[in-house]
Amino acid sequence: MMFWSVYIFAALAFSHLLAKFTVKYYPLFTLIFVFLATPAQIDAENMNYSPSTFTFFYNVILEKDFSFRVLRPLTLSLPFSLVIITSIFFIKKRFF
Numbered sequence: 001m002m003f004w005s006v007y008i009f010a011a012l013a014f015s016h017l018l019a020k021f022t023v024k025y026y027p028l029f030t031l032i033f034v035f036l037a038t039p040a041q042i043d044a045e046n047m048n049y050s051p052s053t054f055t056f057f058y059n060v061i062l063e064k065d066f067s068f069r070v071l072r073p074l075t076l077s078l079p080f081s082l083v084i085i086t087s088i089f090f091i092k093k094r095f096f
Helices: 002-019 025-037 052-061 069-095
Strands: 039-041 049-051
Touching: 002 025, 002 049, 025 069, 039 052, 039 069, 049 052, 052 069
Parallel strands: none
Antiparallel strands: 039 049
């Protein structure tokens, strides 16, 4: 659990560093953070989790395993975060 807390803090800091130079800070910050922090199951048998993007690149580069199984959580979390971002944007624009 300690490794995940360090990783989440590093992902927050990295997302902040990349997003602070843009005009639209919050959407870009959210998308980068979701992209970096979405967990995926390493093996089908184990309940060990790791960041999905790094697991995918590790599998492709070092293990020569070209499976998109570890990217499946991103197919759920990225559209969900986009829906949340756009709904917050429309609510802010309409009511504030």
